[in-house]
Amino acid sequence: MKINWGTAIVIAFIGFIGFIMYFVVNMATNDKYDHDLVVEDYYQQELKFQNDIDKEKNSKTLKTNVSWQKTQDGILITFPEDLDIKDIKGKVFLYRPSNKQLDFETPISLSNHNLLIPDNRLLDGRWNITIDWTYDNNSYLFKEAINY
Structure with missing residues (x-):
């Protein structure tokens, strides 16, 4: 053929x-x-983006910003020493880009200027940490990509 x-x-x-x-x-x-998308309500989050920019700008006006360090027990988040811990309210959100089932949120509850995220909730690798907090009716935001 x-x-x-x-x-x-x-x-x-x-x-x-x-x-x-x-x-x-x-x-x-x-x-x-x-x-998957990073968040389910992507478009609503985008509308709040200017609010986040303002919160980050407020964070830069502090004498010292929120800091973190890796310890044996987990991630130790340190809030500014010059602030009264009773007036600090908010939440800490840890986002795992590779697996959304590992994401979690923790309310800020301080007995001193440190907040510990326990090691048993964290796996080695990349995390995005977002600390959204208020003090004296001012909103602050700390965002950083960390390797644990």
Whole structure:
């Protein structure tokens, strides 16, 4: 059987379309390629972005900003020493980019100027830490990508 050039073009198109369809179906059905958004309500978070910028600007006006360090027991978050700990309210959110099941949020509850995030809640690797807190009706925000 002899194949002319018209038949060869049709076979090439069918082969190419089959090749593309294989990858489309494979990417749509395979859980290995499941990519989620960073947050579920992405567009609502985007509208609050200017508020976050203002909070970060407020943080830069402090004498000392919030700091963190890795210890044997976990992550030790230190709040400014010149502030009264009874008036510090807020939350600490740790986001794991590689697995959203590991994300967690902790309310700020201080007995001294330090807050400890226990080691048993953290795995080695990259985390994004966000500390959203208020003091004297002023809102502050600390964001940083850390490697634990």
